[in-house]
Amino acid sequence: MADPTSRNAAWIHRDLAVLWHPCTQMHDHAVGPDGTRTIPLLPIASAQGAWLTDMDGRRYLDAVSSWWTCLFGHRDPRLVAALQAQLDALDHVLLAGFGHAPAIELAEELLRVTPPGLAKVFYADNGSAAVEIALKLAFHYHRNRGATRRTRFVALSGGYHGETLGALAVTDVPLYRETYAPLLLQPLLAPSPDAYLAAPGEDAEHCALRAAQGLRELLAAHGDTVCALILEPLVQCAGGMRMHHPRYLSEARKACDEHGVLLIADEIAVGFGRTGTLFACEQPGVSPDLMLLSKGLTGGMLPLAAVLATQRIYDAFYAEHVTRKAFLHSHSYTGNPLACAVARAVLRTFAGEPILEHNRATAARMRDLAAPLTAHPHVAQVRQTGMIVAIETVADARTRRSFPALERRGLRAYRHALARGVLLRPLGDVLYWMPPYCVGEDELALLATVTAEAVDAACAD
Numbered sequence: 001m002a003d004p005t006s007r008n009a010a011w012i013h014r015d016l017a018v019l020w021h022p023c024t025q026m027h028d029h030a031v032g033p034d035g036t037r038t039i040p041l042l043p044i045a046s047a048q049g050a051w052l053t054d055m056d057g058r059r060y061l062d063a064v065s066s067w068w069t070c071l072f073g074h075r076d077p078r079l080v081a082a083l084q085a086q087l088d089a090l091d092h093v094l095l096a097g098f099g100h101a102p103a104i105e106l107a108e109e110l111l112r113v114t115p116p117g118l119a120k121v122f123y124a125d126n127g128s129a130a131v132e133i134a135l136k137l138a139f140h141y142h143r144n145r146g147a148t149r150r151t152r153f154v155a156l157s158g159g160y161h162g163e164t165l166g167a168l169a170v171t172d173v174p175l176y177r178e179t180y181a182p183l184l185l186q187p188l189l190a191p192s193p194d195a196y197l198a199a200p201g202e203d204a205e206h207c208a209l210r211a212a213q214g215l216r217e218l219l220a221a222h223g224d225t226v227c228a229l230i231l232e233p234l235v236q237c238a239g240g241m242r243m244h245h246p247r248y249l250s251e252a253r254k255a256c257d258e259h260g261v262l263l264i265a266d267e268i269a270v271g272f273g274r275t276g277t278l279f280a281c282e283q284p285g286v287s288p289d290l291m292l293l294s295k296g297l298t299g300g301m302l303p304l305a306a307v308l309a310t311q312r313i314y315d316a317f318y319a320e321h322v323t324r325k326a327f328l329h330s331h332s333y334t335g336n337p338l339a340c341a342v343a344r345a346v347l348r349t350f351a352g353e354p355i356l357e358h359n360r361a362t363a364a365r366m367r368d369l370a371a372p373l374t375a376h377p378h379v380a381q382v383r384q385t386g387m388i389v390a391i392e393t394v395a396d397a398r399t400r401r402s403f404p405a406l407e408r409r410g411l412r413a414y415r416h417a418l419a420r421g422v423l424l425r426p427l428g429d430v431l432y433w434m435p436p437y438c439v440g441e442d443e444l445a446l447l448a449t450v451t452a453e454a455v456d457a458a459c460a461d
């Protein structure tokens, strides 16, 4: 029976009457015979720092930064102030035929901090839209140069790039892709450099080099029909926080250059310090042809995405109107001034404060706190790249045999952690930490304790 005094209960009732939630089988929110919901539904009233508070006043540590968006903590005062100031000047204006200071200044600043060679910024309002834009740009770039045979994309197995049809086409996570497969472009899949797939005795670097060899073979066979390779640098996030050695990216860059294939770096999830450097591409010193940013771009406050392109790509579109070479893509909220102003505050925060140094200390603490889990009989691997820690739970750590997917072990962990006031949202059976950078010592200690309990809860018979 729902508690009649619970504000949560009242809001859940209203929620279920009108909302259809993302990434959710809504039936999982129904109350089952035991009086509980398979997946709890939590109406959130407010947030501050690393914490969310529900309508009944219960608090939850946001260990996944609200789908990896929230960088410095919820309602960060620097971002709130930037948003408030911008509201007093300009809310929104179309970006075709018009410009404004936040869009221009943000573009200037992004081009200063991203890898060399990127020269122009095209805005969108979410990650998937940025992926769509990059795919269209890559195809159209070759077409404008007369290379009309280049119509295919190479993507990495286990990669994720979003859920609109183009982005889903280059995604290799069956859970999201399978149903829509008949509607989708068929990419060429290159082997993932995922270090979890290393052969016995092989280290992460050799595993990456072996995957790069697979990519070279694929491009040797099909390179002249390929527009671009799209990948998530260093961490394949939604595919299970799969991590790889930076050498893969330099090898992929070389292979793309040899075959005239563009390299699209999707840093939507890993950008803005998540991997230890401001951008993941910095670690191998790779400059992509197209770079995609979203999520942390506004520190989790407003939807915004940016596609950064080289001058060479821009120039392939720059011509007299009659040539019909223009890129005529548009979204109503392209370059929204409020979102751009908040994104500028994000960049100012990185420029003015030692965020990355601070994160190094936090990441070291995360490593120490996660280390004991490596000995757990149901943990096959604890891996880390910067501010991302992932814990691979399996039926048998020795053989790495997975749990049957239908057992929904990760869901048990999720439920346990929520009951203990921690938002851990596993990807299948992979539990991970991707906290806001303001997370403190006590919060990390709580996270580690609850994660250990959640692993036990998930793996118990």
Ligand SMILES: Cc1ncc(COP(=O)(O)O)c(C=O)c1O
Residues within 6 Å of the ligand: 126, 127, 128, 129, 131, 160, 161, 162, 163, 232, 237, 238, 266, 267, 268, 269, 270, 294, 295
């Ligand atoms: C690497 C990557 N690319 C693209 C996307 C899609 O972004 P959005 O959810 O804003 O459409 C995501 C979302 O998780 C992502 O992780």
